[in-house]
Each structure stands twice: as C-alpha cells, then as structure tokens.
Amino acid sequence: MTQPLADSIVLVEYDPSWPECFADEKARIVGAIGGMVADIQHIGSTAVPGLDAKPLIDIMVATRSVDDIAGCVEPLEALGYIHRGEVVFPGGRYFKKLKDGVVRTHNIHLCTADNPEWERHLRFRDYLRSHPAVAREYAALKRELGPRYGADRIGYTEAKGEFIEGCIARARLEPPRTVQIVDYDPRWPAMFEDEKSRIMDAVGEWLVDVQHVGSTSVPGLAAKPIIDMMPTLRDLGDARHCIAPLEALGYEYVPQFETILPERRYFRRGEVQIYSHHVHMVQADTAFWRRHIEFRDYLREHPEAAREYAALKRELAERYRTDRVAYTDAKTEFIRGIEARAAAARSPSAPMAGKGTSTSGR
Numbered sequence: 292m293t294q295p296l297a298d299s300i301v302l303v304e305y306d307p308s309w310p311e312c313f314a315d316e317k318a319r320i321v322g323a324i325g326g327m328v329a330d331i332q333h334i335g336s337t338a339v340p341g342l343d344a345k346p347l348i349d350i351m352v353a354t355r356s357v358d359d360i361a362g363c364v365e366p367l368e369a370l371g372y373i374h375r376g377e378v379v380f381p382g383g384r385y386f387k388k389l390k391d392g393v394v395r396t397h398n399i400h401l402c403t404a405d406n407p408e409w410e411r412h413l414r415f416r417d418y419l420r421s422h423p424a425v426a427r428e429y430a431a432l433k434r435e436l437g438p439r440y441g442a443d444r445i446g447y448t449e450a451k452g453e454f455i456e457g458c459i460a461r462a463r464l465e466p467p468r469t470v471q472i473v474d475y476d477p478r479w480p481a482m483f484e485d486e487k488s489r490i491m492d493a494v495g496e497w498l499v500d501v502q503h504v505g506s507t508s509v510p511g512l513a514a515k516p517i518i519d520m521m522p523t524l525r526d527l528g529d530a531r532h533c534i535a536p537l538e539a540l541g542y543e544y545v546p547q548f549e550t551i552l553p554e555r556r557y558f559r560r561g562e563v564q565i566y567s568h569h570v571h572m573v574q575a576d577t578a579f580w581r582r583h584i585e586f587r588d589y590l591r592e593h594p595e596a597a598r599e600y601a602a603l604k605r606e607l608a609e610r611y612r613t614d615r616v617a618y619t620d621a622k623t624e625f626i627r628g629i630e631a632r633a634a635a636a637r638s639p640s641a642p643m644a645g646k647g648t649s650t651s652g653r
Contacts, residue, residue: 327359341547
C-alpha cells in the first residue's frame with residue numbers, strides 16, 4: 292500500500308484489506324494517545340467500500356479537549372508520524388507517515404469533535420457509503436483529474452472541491468442514517484414469504500431456493516427491521532439475468548461491494564435512508580451460503596446465544612449510532628465465534644440445516 296509523493300497521482304481499485312489496515316493503525320494510536328482521544332474514524336476514499344483511491348489510509352482523530360491536541364504530538368511522532376502542524380485545516384494538526392522516507396502510507400488529521408472539519412469529513416464519507424452511484428461518479432472524476440494534474444496534488448484536491456462540497460450540502464439535507472435495533476416483530480416471517488413469492492415469480496427459473504437469513508429470521512431476536520433474503524443460483528453467472536427483473540420489483544442493484552464479496556450479488560429495496568429488504572444472491576453450496584445458514588440456525592437452536600447477540604447489537608447501535616460500517620465491523624468477532632461453534636457442531640455426514648427448505652416458522 293504505497294503512494295509516491297513526487298510522482299503523478301496514482302489511483303488503484305478498492306482493496307478489501309484497507310479496513311483492516313485502518314483497524315491495525317487505530318490500535319497503535321489508541322495505545323499511544325488513547326487517554327486523550329474521544330473518537331477515531333477511518334475517512335477518505337479508502338474508507339468507502341468499492342471506491343477507487345490513492346492507497347493511503349486517512350485517519351481522523353478527535354481529542355477530548357483542545358488542550359489534549361498538543362499532548363498527542365510527541366507520542367504520534369514516536370509511532371513514526373511526521374508532524375506538519377496546521378497545514379490542512381485551522382484548529383487541527385496534520386501528521387503523515389512515510390515508508391522508506393519517501394512513500395506516504397498514512398495520514399492523521401487531529402482535532403476536537405466540535406471542529407467543523409470533523410463533521411465535514413464524516414458527512415462526506417457517509418454520503419458516499421450510502422449512495423453508491425455518487426461514489427462511482429466520484430471515482431470517475433478522480434480518474435479524470437489524476438492525469439490532468441499529474442504531481443500537482445494541490446490542484447488535484449482543489450479540482451475535487453466543488454463535487455465534495457455538493458455532496459456535503461446534500462448530506463446535511465438528509466436525516467442521519469442511524470443504526471436502529473427494534474424488538475422482534477412476529478410479522479417478519481410472513482413479510483419474507485410474501486417477498487420470496489414475488490422474487491420467485493420474477494426470476495424463479497434461475498433459482499434453486501430463497502432463504503430468510505439475518506436477524507429477522509431468528510424468532511425473538513432484536514434486529515434492524517430489514518428482511519434479508521438469500522436466493523441461491525445454480526451458477527453465479529446467472530445473476531446477470533436477474534438484475535432487470537429485480538429492478539422492476541423496485542430493487543437497486545449495488546455492484547459496489549463485489550470487490551469485497553465477489554461471491555455475492557447485492558440488491559436492496561426501499562428509500563435511501565430506510566431500506567426494507569436486502570437480497571444477497573449467491574451460488575448454492577458455497578462457503579458464503581453455508582456460513583449464513585449455519586449462523587442463523589445456530590441462533591435459532593441456542594436462545595442464550597441469540598440473547599447475547601441481541602445485547603451486543605443494542606450496545607453497538609448506541610456506540611456507533613450513525614456509523615453503520617463501524618457497527619457491522621464491531622460485530623465480526625462475535626459472528627465468527629458463532630460460525631466456528633456451528634461448524635464444529637455439524638456432523639460431516641449430516642445434511643445441512645435449512646438446505647433446500649423454507650426457513651419461515653423454524
């Protein structure tokens with residue numbers, strides 16, 4: 292993950308390892324200045340799934356007070372960062388990390404959470420995360436501007452300014468897209484069956500089955516009120532035949548995340564801020580399919596684990612109320628633990644629970 296400082300601006304395709312790179316560096320930052328930090332966020336293009344970017348991890352750090360800003364300088368320098376002062380925005384401090392003294396790998400933007408730049412950066416990032424079509428426009432703009440401005444980074448950044456400010460202005464007009472966890476609704480299985488029928492009528496010739504997955508498929512489990520469905524194809528290539536029919540049903544095809552999950556084709560239905568249905572289209576009998584079915588069935592069969600998961604989700608929804616990506620990432624360790632238990636409990640010779648059957652009512 293390198294970006295030559297003196298050469299022309301280089302954009303690369305999204306790298307699924309970027310969130311992990313951020314998490315690793317965040318842990319080092321917390322170890323150095325955690326007592327003075329109120330929040331740490333991954334910002335910039337590498338924080339937007341599927342977006343082309345300079346391979347450079349941008350990190351926004353909010354201190355607990357203005358007085359803490361100066362106290363962070365020396366510990367961050369001890370981590371290998373070069374302090375550049377207020378060269379990026381007033382009231383904040385900018386740090387960069389170089390590899391071999393030449394190649395920049397990380398930026399830190401340090402300020403308090405009430406600094407206007409904190410709000411601007413998070414709004415822009417979240418707007419691109421929530422609007423894949425806009426993210427694609429931004430990627431196209433950056434690829435056009437890169438060759439035009441060559442090594443002129445200031446000119447390149449200024450040329451993006453109008454687009455960025457337009458996104459921030461639109462983001463401020465939209466209500467924040469919060470993580471909402473609600474009590475289990477007994478209507479969810481029927482909602483799944485109704486939507487399953489519509490999908491089967493539209494693209495059933497390509498499908499093996501449609502499964503209800505996610506938290507709304509586990510009786511009694513608190514969840515985001517979104518019906519997650521997993522149609523299985525005989526061959527993933529058949530997904531191309533399903534795009535237009537599902538769009539006719541009101542779904543939006545979102546290819547943005549295929550860089551991260553190439554084994555899935557993702558669709559969603561509803562308003563930008565309030566999605567009601569997600570479709571995760573996969574090939575039958577793949578690892579992705581197996582993990583989701585086993586996770587669901589383990590929670591169905593182990594109510595104590597489902598209660599533990601519900602408590603974790605409520606805690607994380609409060610902590611990451613407006614950051615859905617961070618909320619999802621924070622659940623990963625628990626989910627992987629349940630998947631490991633489910634895989635260990637499954638007999639190699641036994642048929643998988645849920646395979647080829649309707650899941651409602653289980």
